[in-house]
Amino acid sequence: MEALHPNVRVVWAAVGAVLAVALGGVVAAADHLWLSVGPVLGVGVGAVVLPGVVLYVVALYRTWRYEVQADALYLERGVVKHVETAVPFVRIQHVDTERGPVERLLGLSSVVVYTAGSRGADVEIPGLDPADADALHDRLRRLAVESEPDDGV
Amino acid sequence: MRRLHPLTGLLRTGQYALYGLSVPLFFMGAVLGLLGVDVDAGLIIQTMGLGGLVGGAFGLASYLRYRYEVRAETLVVTEGVLARREREIPVERVQNVDVHQELLHRVLGLAIVRIETAGGTGTEAKLNFVSGSEAGRLQEEIRSRRADLAEGREPGRDEATAAGTPEESADQGGGAATTLFALTPRDLLVYSVTEIRPAAFALSLLGLPLADRVIADLLVTLAGPLGGPERLSLAMTVDEALAVALVAFPLVLLGGWALGAVLGLLGYWGFQLGRRGSDLVYERGLTTKYSGSIPLSKLQTVTVTAWLFQRPLGYAGLRMETAGLGSQRAQQDGAPSAIPLAARDRVWSFAAAIEGCEEAPEIQRPPERARRVYAVRYLLAIGVVLAVGLAYDAAVGTFTRWWVPALLVLVAPLAAHLKWTSRGYALGDDHLFVQRGFWRRRTSVVPYRRLQTVARSRTLFQRRLELADLVADTASSFALVGGGAVAHDLPAETAADLRDRLREELQTSLGAAAPARPTAGTAEPSES
Numbered sequence: 166m167e168a169l170h171p172n173v174r175v176v177w178a179a180v181g182a183v184l185a186v187a188l189g190g191v192v193a194a195a196d197h198l199w200l201s202v203g204p205v206l207g208v209g210v211g212a213v214v215l216p217g218v219v220l221y222v223v224a225l226y227r228t229w230r231y232e233v234q235a236d237a238l239y240l241e242r243g244v245v246k247h248v249e250t251a252v253p254f255v256r257i258q259h260v261d262t263e264r265g266p267v268e269r270l271l272g273l274s275s276v277v278v279y280t281a282g283s284r285g286a287d288v289e290i291p292g293l294d295p296a297d298a299d300a301l302h303d304r305l306r307r308l309a310v311e312s313e314p315d316d317g318v
Numbered sequence: 319m320r321r322l323h324p325l326t327g328l329l330r331t332g333q334y335a336l337y338g339l340s341v342p343l344f345f346m347g348a349v350l351g352l353l354g355v356d357v358d359a360g361l362i363i364q365t366m367g368l369g370g371l372v373g374g375a376f377g378l379a380s381y382l383r384y385r386y387e388v389r390a391e392t393l394v395v396t397e398g399v400l401a402r403r404e405r406e407i408p409v410e411r412v413q414n415v416d417v418h419q420e421l422l423h424r425v426l427g428l429a430i431v432r433i434e435t436a437g438g439t440g441t442e443a444k445l446n447f448v449s450g451s452e453a454g455r456l457q458e459e460i461r462s463r464r465a466d467l468a469e470g471r472e473p474g475r476d477e478a479t480a481a482g483t484p485e486e487s488a489d490q491g492g493g494a495a496t497t498l499f500a501l502t503p504r505d506l507l508v509y510s511v512t513e514i515r516p517a518a519f520a521l522s523l524l525g526l527p528l529a530d531r532v533i534a535d536l537l538v539t540l541a542g543p544l545g546g547p548e549r550l551s552l553a554m555t556v557d558e559a560l561a562v563a564l565v566a567f568p569l570v571l572l573g574g575w576a577l578g579a580v581l582g583l584l585g586y587w588g589f590q591l592g593r594r595g596s597d598l599v600y601e602r603g604l605t606t607k608y609s610g611s612i613p614l615s616k617l618q619t620v621t622v623t624a625w626l627f628q629r630p631l632g633y634a635g636l637r638m639e640t641a642g643l644g645s646q647r648a649q650q651d652g653a654p655s656a657i658p659l660a661a662r663d664r665v666w667s668f669a670a671a672i673e674g675c676e677e678a679p680e681i682q683r684p685p686e687r688a689r690r691v692y693a694v695r696y697l698l699a700i701g702v703v704l705a706v707g708l709a710y711d712a713a714v715g716t717f718t719r720w721w722v723p724a725l726l727v728l729v730a731p732l733a734a735h736l737k738w739t740s741r742g743y744a745l746g747d748d749h750l751f752v753q754r755g756f757w758r759r760r761t762s763v764v765p766y767r768r769l770q771t772v773a774r775s776r777t778l779f780q781r782r783l784e785l786a787d788l789v790a791d792t793a794s795s796f797a798l799v800g801g802g803a804v805a806h807d808l809p810a811e812t813a814a815d816l817r818d819r820l821r822e823e824l825q826t827s828l829g830a831a832a833p834a835r836p837t838a839g840t841a842e843p844s845e846s
Binding site: 246253281318 | 641771778793797
């Protein structure tokens, strides 16, 4: 089982921090309009949420594992709801490599695997070293094309 | 290339002319009027005339530009006035061909044909309108072309040979449908009154505020003894609103049930299921007629459904799930498509004949600790509602009966027990059976060979009690709307074993059906 690149925590934390600041801003605005408690409220909410985000990111990173197994790509992740998914190679429709702006800044890449199953279940492996991501992408693609049975779609 | 029915041209011209002339009316009349800009009435009328002409011309052009044709291996549709599009749909990839005729369409001899594939987020091609006979011809032609391709027969390469194809396949078991199932009038009646239609309840609820004075007076009279208001208004206190809600609730239920029964009666009038080659074909409906095809080769999952009131009568229904989005729209509220209602044994033997699965397997329930979890969950939810009510009363003071939801505590254990008895799973030789739902019990039959991904998930609470959900995902379009096959609250160990077992079963079933692929160890070339 392989872990993600440690830097992915920075990506997640950055996203979380933006959300925390935005939430603080919304609370501050609501306070300004209706409650008039003072700017302390918005700052306080932000200050409470931010460490929560950090803790969550650390915990999430610890739960993330993936492995290319004999017949399937296997992933485990989730803090509140822990999900272990097996994506059989024969079911892979296509594979994408993605690099968002923050990921590029930190030298990371994501691999996204699509199946014909319920559309929400497409799986993403974030936080990979770009070279690893490309290797994984190629490997999954090779394994996927080896057989192409009819799955009725 | 064929055009749509000529009446379509007329209807579209009229429709777009109406759009065209309403834009100036809305913009110049309403918006500028509100802004206080004075506009000359004559100018508005002139612009409306111009808009109507442009709109009408656009409508006519859109009709003239729309052409379609069934070719050897594809259905081709070209359309668009300004942005033009040519779409080719491989016939092999067509999931469903649904035909839909409202009452007015039938008077005019028109029909809407929807062609569904697994891709995309909507209907792949919607032909509105074609003539009723053309709709039937399209259904039949797509079906026979697909059958030809599946059997490796050379499909007609040009018009001359293509014209011969339908008769040829008719000899080979295509042609006329053999009837497999027809809904008897008695069963139609039972179906209409026992099938619950959530949409009908929503309509009934929405209709309540619009209801006649008589109903409003009735509500006030009935709610009186419970501390209801003098009259219905938004200024009611929460106590009064609660009293009204308590008497309105059975009324809404009754209204929704009656409305649902009428919808069921109209929608499933004359239901017939037949077989044509390798497709199931159905037709139903009194005022609005529906007909459609379900290719058996594309079946992802079949689900036996039974509403609460159907179970003691020994009835059930059968739903066919494909990857086409239409299969779920054509069956509003997830109503069964293949058999609306029949004796439970008959439904299961039908499912077994189609899927090759066991009949009525022995369902394994979740462990008993799951039942305690459900009870605790219900009690917690009631607690939250009580806390909110109490807090509201403390703050505003008009909700003295905040304790009313506490009465639900009495039924919580029963509810937990019923939920527990509704859930479970079973393993067959080639299928996974997953059962869930108390009001509408659904037993899904998932062939191992149709599995897409397999997942085990555990929430924080499930982990403490060593329970887990097992998700057996297929390409069925029902999985998108929460109808996926999920076995809830198995022992965590069992779920892990099942997850591994399903993976193996998928590989085994594919190995038997498809050319053998190299075993995993050798399939992994060294990375470089």
